[in-house]
Amino acid sequence: MKMKKYNAPSIAEAMKAIRADLGEDAVILNSKVVVTKKFFGLVKKKSFEVVAGIDQVEKKQAMPSLPDLNSSSPQPASPKPVLAATEEAATINRELIKEITDLKTMMEKLQRQSVQSQYPDELLSFIDYLRSQELSIELITAISDELFSHFKGRTEEIAFDDMRIVTEGYLRDRLRGVEIGGLSYDKKYINVLGPTGVGKTTTIAKMAARAVLEKKKKIGFITTDTYRIAAIEQLKTYAGLLQAPVEIVYSAEDYKQAIEKLDYLDLIFIDTAGRNYKEAKYVNDLAQLIDFGELAESFLVVSLTAKERDVESIIEQFENLPIKKFIFTKLDETNSIGTIFNLMIKYNKGLAYYTDGQEVPEDIEPGDTGKLLELLFQGESK
Numbered sequence: 001m002k003m004k005k006y007n008a009p010s011i012a013e014a015m016k017a018i019r020a021d022l023g024e025d026a027v028i029l030n031s032k033v034v035v036t037k038k039f040f041g042l043v044k045k046k047s048f049e050v051v052a053g054i055d056q057v058e059k060k061q062a063m064p065s066l067p068d069l070n071s072s073s074p075q076p077a078s079p080k081p082v083l084a085a086t087e088e089a090a091t092i093n094r095e096l097i098k099e100i101t102d103l104k105t106m107m108e109k110l111q112r113q114s115v116q117s118q119y120p121d122e123l124l125s126f127i128d129y130l131r132s133q134e135l136s137i138e139l140i141t142a143i144s145d146e147l148f149s150h151f152k153g154r155t156e157e158i159a160f161d162d163m164r165i166v167t168e169g170y171l172r173d174r175l176r177g178v179e180i181g182g183l184s185y186d187k188k189y190i191n192v193l194g195p196t197g198v199g200k201t202t203t204i205a206k207m208a209a210r211a212v213l214e215k216k217k218k219i220g221f222i223t224t225d226t227y228r229i230a231a232i233e234q235l236k237t238y239a240g241l242l243q244a245p246v247e248i249v250y251s252a253e254d255y256k257q258a259i260e261k262l263d264y265l266d267l268i269f270i271d272t273a274g275r276n277y278k279e280a281k282y283v284n285d286l287a288q289l290i291d292f293g294e295l296a297e298s299f300l301v302v303s304l305t306a307k308e309r310d311v312e313s314i315i316e317q318f319e320n321l322p323i324k325k326f327i328f329t330k331l332d333e334t335n336s337i338g339t340i341f342n343l344m345i346k347y348n349k350g351l352a353y354y355t356d357g358q359e360v361p362e363d364i365e366p367g368d369t370g371k372l373l374e375l376l377f378q379g380e381s382k
């Protein structure tokens with residue numbers, strides 16, 4: 001802070017001098033009356049001493065932005081030395097920041113180039129193929145690293161099938177912890193959950209038909225989808241074809257009674273209403289209505305035509321329910337099956353079935369890692 005003392009015959013005159021000297025922003029720090037005695041104390045003269053100051057450094061630091069170096073408008077006319085020093089520092093800072101940013105961008109580019117330039121062309125086009133199958137970035141990066149370290153130093157051309165074998169090995173490893181395969185037939189209740197229109201009822205009909213035709217099981221159905229008459233009729237049609245009973249439940253109490261009534265059967269398929277399961281409320285309603293205990297096996301049905309990010313938010317809503325496996329539907333309507341791998345690995349859930357058409361009971365396949373890997377590579381051009 002710059003401080004200065006002023007002596008004037010009146011306060012008004014002192015203020016005038018301060019304003020002229022330090023400007024409008026000056027502040028009064030102290031003032032007092034000074035009496036001077038002349039001629040052996042016989043004449044007394046009264047004046048005012050005022051100490052004023054101006055905070056130049058702080059004023060400059062409080063400026064909202066750095067000076068615009070590109071601006072052609074002149075800088076303030078009376079830069080004090082402090083101001084000039086700050087401006088110089090600001091200029092240096094700006095230049096430094098720009099240089100560091102440029103350097104960082106250049107380093108990143110070089111790093112990317114140097115990693116990719118070490119990838120042979122065939123490896124790059126293999127990675128492009130995985131991308132076309134919509135595997136997640138996380139998986140593609142990990143597979144690229146795996147391939148790169150596997151084929152490092154190789155001078156001759158790498159065959160597509162060799163890269164495929166390494167990739168399959170990697171994906172098999174990542175899927176090791178999850179259960180893959182159809183109905184275990186050792187659980188009595190099969191809960192089938194999922195959002196609207198993904199193919200729950202159709203898939204139940206397909207699973208039920210297999211259980212009857214291939215495994216000779218006695219089966220029955222329960223539906224909690226009481227919102228649409230058509231939904232009940234749809235299930236009754238399939239049940240009629242398989243000569244199996246259907247119970248319609250509206251409450252947890254109904255559910256208990258239905259279970260008791262159908263207790264003589266081997267397997268009971270529980271069809272549920274499709275809901276917007278991005279809302280937690282519907283998941284809670286479901287948890288209140290049906291049994292997720294020891295005797296139940298629960299599947300979350302996911303349509304492969306849905307956006308992966310939307311599917312993820314639905315899966316996350318179901319996280320507290322004991323669902324170990326997905327059923328993926330509508331494989332016939334999509335060209336990429338990366339989503340199956342992405343979701344199983346990300347959510348650590350297995351695969352019961354995938355379905356690939358509207359025909360009941362034909363269009364369903366039990367989960368099988370080998371078949372999934374075959375599907376992943378069936379679109380390869382080589």
Ligand SMILES: Nc1nc2c(ncn2[C@@H]2O[C@H](COP(=O)(O)OP(=O)(O)OP(=O)(O)O)[C@@H](O)[C@H]2O)c(=O)[nH]1
Nearest residue numbers: 196197198199200201202274329330355356357358
């Ligand atoms: N292309 C194709 N369509 C399918 C598949 N599975 C089911 N669908 C069709 O998807 C539509 C909806 O099937 P539903 O079984 O009624 O679906 P849902 O999940 O029970 O529907 P809501 O009960 O309304 O929630 C029907 O037209 C089915 O034929 C499949 O694998 N591929």
Ligand SMILES: [Mg+2]
Nearest residue numbers: 200201225231
């Ligand atoms: Mg349905």
